[in-house]
Amino acid sequence: MSDAIVETRGLEMRFALPTHFLSREKPVLHALSGVSIKIMPGETFCVVGESGCGKTTLGRAIMGLNTPSAGEVYFNGKRIDQMDEAERKPIRRDMQMVFQNPYASLNPRRNVFETLAEPIRHLMPEKTETEVRAQVEDVLAATGCDPSWQRRLPHEFSGGQRQRIAIARALVTNPAFIVADEPISALDVSIQAQILNLLTDLQAQRGLTYLFITHDLSVVKHFGTRVAVMYLGQVMELADAETIFEDPKHPYTQLLLDAIPKLEGGSFERPRQPGELPDPVNPPPGCPFAPRCSIAADRCRSERPKLRVIPGSTTQAACHFAE
């Protein structure tokens, strides 16, 4: 038993792709290949990586929105990945999700009150209608929404306001754990800070644990406790959010850090060669990053490196040569 609030062990997710009618091949996309992470209570565990690296799939697998092909998911020490809907229902109130695009994640025909009341009615059937109303008003106040919004429809709100409503919906059942999948990347710059501050405040008030999925490393630096860097369905580096910026161990993490545009300028003076994610249907046999890696050797192309603690640090990296 661990004291982690959420744990995954060897999580695998494979999606069967449509077969060609003339071909016997059954292509399989490996979205996650053996992801093991532990998320501690009260922390902000960030998952970063580029599109297609599996970060959203990981969030969805933990939430039970996709059933993993192999591996285990634990919530408060209880295995949840094989539960059926009835078993899972009491757990759902404790784990909720905020999605990227508040223009897509809110039902346009449902007013704010109905949107917020639905999770309570469904997941907490013991609540009376008066209690539901009280709970909705509480969560609106906590997320900086005006009580008068309740009878209004999503189209009447700006992107930032909608994201507040989406956060309120995730919080209305008083969960302990929230998966936030790129919650600020669809918002304008001046609004992003508002939403990040709201998430920070809520965490302090309610002791929330976040799984924060993002591609923006500057957000991780400000907001994260620990961070997992993913590439092609694998965790490449697992480190404290503070140390990863000062002392990245994996060459891919280094590449990501080098790619951030800086206000001081001057980071893009040299041309960069095109690099791209390998095909997730036919991943390379060794390290998935080897084709783009400047220090890759023969061993990297044949033997897949395992996540290991790098001596002299608390960081884990999946690289033969990291030190």
Added chain:
Amino acid sequence: MAMLEIHDLRVAFPRGKKDEVEALRGIDLTLEKGERIGIVGESGAGKSMLAFAILNLIAEPGRVSQGTIKFHGENLLDMSERKIRTIRGNRISMIFQDPMVTLNPVLTIGTQMIETLKAHQRISTREAHQRCVDKLKLVAIPSAESRMDAYPHELSGGLRQRVVIAIALLTDPEIIIADEPTTALDVTIQAEIIALILKLCRDNDLALILITHDLGVVAEVTERLMIMYAGKCVETGRTRDIIAAPKHPYAAGLLKALPQNAQRGSKLYQIPGSMPPITALPSGCPYHPRCARADDGCRAAMPPLENGVACFHPLNENAEASI
């Protein structure tokens, strides 16, 4: 005389039978040969509208209601459609945000490139083909020759955007207008594309108008900067100067709200509220409802753009002070 001179440009859209609302409200801009300027603002600030106006592409029912756009001394707004076609896409090219939307999915890369070139120049197909391959090589596309026969979906996002850039360069333009050219891309790909654009501009003495919401990208690429808010330019000047010492409270707020400028774990500075839509602009300075420095003067009249800033109470060089 500058290569491109925009004076008091206004774009209006009808509201009701008689009324009009202005999306651009008097923009001045000059661009010299080889100069790189960034246009920054939130969605709805009018930055894309400015790009469309320069190319005379404002769609009905909108119209340019006032102003001049002089390219080498000739007003683009007075030109016949036929004349402007010799400039648009030829001497002034565009790069848009999403390469999957820009490229025609049912034509090969080669077909669309040759088509573009032949639309502007009398040239044999064989010669056009060679020119296209050369441009693909220029943007560092591997095995350029064989990519001519590829369809857009066969390329990765980064390569697609390189193809779009190659198409924009086909006619050896003098100005490139890039509207959020890296927003749809991953960070590492964004870094490649920024480095490429920077190199191409320098090598070919190309002028660039870069439209983006990302201050980091602007800092890396441009020499001058214009910050737009609600259809107005609120601050303009050397990119480095504005980023080091913004004068307009909005510019200062945007910079201060960035996570990379904040102490780790502390609360981020946030600009209250959101940008008003052009249909519901407040009186006076459009930023005053969100501004801590605003007084009655700001509510009564729009401050003129003086010394690069449109504000009655600009920040001093050394005043970190309240915004």
